[in-house]
Amino acid sequence: MEVSQENNKKIKLQASNIDVFYSHFKALKNINLSMYENSVTAFIGPSGCGKSTFLRLFNRMNDYVDGFSMNGDILIDGKNIYDNKLIIEDLRKEIGMVFQKPNPFPKSIFDNIAYGLKIQGIKDKAFIEERVITSLKQVALFDEVKDDLNKSALALSGGQQQRVCIARTLAVEPSVILMDEPTSALDPIATAKIEELVYDLKENYTIVMVTHNMQQASRVSDYTAFFYMGEMIEVGKTKNIFTKPEHERTENYITGRFG
């Protein structure tokens, strides 16, 4: 089922007829989903339903998993990201990822955020500094750390570390940000800050998020897709999914009657 085209938003990512196998296990079964520019799409579903596998297809993180194979196409701005000629580094610059646990490098705050730019070969110090500061401001961290940019990122709190990781992603100017349970290791205040940030970021980015937190999906996403045992059971506008889901399985899951 497709999200209807009632809005004028452009399709940023499009997955068509996706099957994923880990050796003989079929982890995803014929998934079709469009994700729109400047909107947040949340994937929900019980553990093992395939939602993280699906998310990781978008920056080809499954490529290195033993036994991984897939059918179907994933397009970003109409271009196939599984094209043989595609350079994975270029794709990862376009599609950034934020993980469940904050994973800053054991480097200074500044170097963490400048890392992506440096490995791209950018040497212009003024440009790098400008990108670092802009990225820190985007994640609302600049005022908190501006005097400590040379301190280790590992000395920051969990919530701050996660925002450093998001800033690190933003520094290379992607157009899509994938988030895999970005707040599950954070306290409610840090979580609220990340959620606010997601809300602000969608003005300029397309965000796709996996979350186990139902309220988070309902608070921050525009569209929600429910996965169950490798299938996408239902996708729709978040407000419809959380008030009037079409499928009983979706309703049972979001109301906590699963099992």
Added chain:
Amino acid sequence: MSQLEAELSQLKESIIDMMKLATKQLQKAHLAIQNLDGELSQEVIHRENRMNAMELSIDRDCENMFALWNPVATDLRFVLAMLKINSELERIGDHAVGLAKYVLANQEPFNMELTKKIELDKMFEVAVEMTEDVTIGFKENDTNKVRKVFKKDLILNDILKNSSDIIGEYVGNNPGFSRQSLFLFSALRKLERVGDLTKNIAEQTIFYLEAEVVRHKVGEK
């Protein structure tokens, strides 16, 4: 049954209790008017306290449900509907008290000829049937039973509509009965409102069971 389901089912039971009490209040108000029974009328007025206490308690339960359980989908619709049904029931209770008070304000028996002409008894009976229908449908999650009230509400509307001419004519011919006639007309209006409130309860029940908003739809309920 999960804790959430237990809480939801408790909330439903409280609403059913309140529906039954509202129906009883209307029945007693009817009897009090028929028999000019001041004592029964006092009883209705007294029971209003119980009605108000139930409303407060259900309000608080709904608030707790929102705060503690973050209900979504069918659960969200259920709690929202309970909140609205609760206040409609409280208002039905108010009307029952208003009707009972006419007995205390009126010194002499209501004129039989007039009450018959304006179909006061039928008005009471249909209003009570409606609250009973909605209670059964609500209890059994049966929207067909709940939908019965929409047709019955039209009967109440018609009786009220016809009554103004009848009462007008009667007062013209019997000026001594003008005060009592006004009471009776006002009683019909209260019962007509009870019909509307019961209809609202039916709409809320359909909303939570079928996820369909039937409010303000004409002719397609």
